[in-house]
Amino acid sequence: MAVDLRIPGHEMHVEMEGDFIDRHRRWLDQAGLLHRPWLFLGSAPRPTLPEILPADTAHVYIKYSGQAGKRLGLPEPDLIYVHDIRLEEQVKGLDCHRILAMTNSERRARIDRLWSRIPFVKRTTMLMSNLERDWLFDTLLGDIFHGVGQKKHPSNGIALIAYAVLLGVPQIIVAGMSLTDDGHSNPAHKKKIRYHKEEDHASFVHFAAHCPTVMTSEPELAELTGLPLFCAAKGTVASFR
Numbered sequence: 001m002a003v004d005l006r007i008p009g010h011e012m013h014v015e016m017e018g019d020f021i022d023r024h025r026r027w028l029d030q031a032g033l034l035h036r037p038w039l040f041l042g043s044a045p046r047p048t049l050p051e052i053l054p055a056d057t058a059h060v061y062i063k064y065s066g067q068a069g070k071r072l073g074l075p076e077p078d079l080i081y082v083h084d085i086r087l088e089e090q091v092k093g094l095d096c097h098r099i100l101a102m103t104n105s106e107r108r109a110r111i112d113r114l115w116s117r118i119p120f121v122k123r124t125t126m127l128m129s130n131l132e133r134d135w136l137f138d139t140l141l142g143d144i145f146h147g148v149g150q151k152k153h154p155s156n157g158i159a160l161i162a163y164a165v166l167l168g169v170p171q172i173i174v175a176g177m178s179l180t181d182d183g184h185s186n187p188a189h190k191k192k193i194r195y196h197k198e199e200d201h202a203s204f205v206h207f208a209a210h211c212p213t214v215m216t217s218e219p220e221l222a223e224l225t226g227l228p229l230f231c232a233a234k235g236t237v238a239s240f241r
Contacts, residue, residue, distance in 0.1 A: 020132055023116045023117075023126075027116070027123065033078055033098065034167065034169065035170060036057065036170070037054040037058065037170060037173065038057070038058050038164055038169050038172050038173065039053055039058070039173050040060050040061075040157075040161065040164070040173065040175065041074070041175050042062055042157045042174070042175070042176035042177035043063060043068065043176060044181055045181060046181065047175045047217075047218070048217050048218050049074075049175055050175075050217045059076070061079075061081070063081065063083065066090070066091065066094050067092070067094065068176075076094060076097070077091075077096045077098075081101075081102070081163075082099060083101065083102045083103075084102065084103045084104075097124070098124060098125075098126070100128055100163075102130070102156065102159075103127045103129055108127060108129075109128070133153075133159050136162045136166060137153055137154065137158075137159065137162065139162070140166060140206075154199040155196035155200050157200070158196075161203075162203075170213060174217070174218065174227070175218060177200070179220075179224055180220065180224075204221065205225050207225075207227065209226070215229065215230045216228070217230045
């Protein structure tokens with residue numbers, strides 16, 4: 001069962017909770033991803049990657065980090081989290097086993113939820129709406145990130161970690177996320193300044209205190225947030241600059 005990490009006293013939409021958890025656990029389980037450790041690769045430019053991973057680790061990437069992972073010689077994505085805008089660009093050249101696509105269209109998300117209820121239909125792609133993403137933040141983090149920075153919510157990387165925690169993934173090893181380093185692992189990406197740093201910091205501190213399945217291979221991230229450090233002595237540092 002998924003771990004119940006709801007903030008005490010924080011009200012949630014019960015119908016959304018049950019439907020979301022059931023649909024997405026079923027979808028991940030069909031791909032054999034639900035009960036495996038996840039190596040999560042974000043888009044920071046110098047990820048620290050463990051040389052040794054738990055057996056049967058799933059490789060999970062966010063947006064353009066899938067292409068960065070390919071350049072690093074990592075396996076194809078077991079799961080990639082992208083935006084449905086420019087989806088093809090984000091998965092170009094990749095053989096993605098599962099695609100979790102963020103959408104701004106609640107109408108598309110509702111149609112997708114209906115499709116997911118059809119039995120015996122195998123689906124590579126699942127949509128997640130902005131409303132569902134915000135519900136993930138509310139469920140796992142409450143208001144801990146409110147007012148700490150300039151953004152309304154944490155980054156998409158935090159959303160995917162919250163997704164994994166809520167659905168009960170047994171181990172989540174975070175690489176390629178930084179609270180201090182600007183830049184991007186994709187050299188073609190024009191983004192130079194990394195946003196959501198303050199919101200992400202508050203979120204990671206919360207994960208460190210309340211979510212023992214979340215850890216990191218990034219020594220600096222562990223030092224700044226209190227997250228457990230995974231295999232730091234056996235990590236390899238890859239530079240994209």
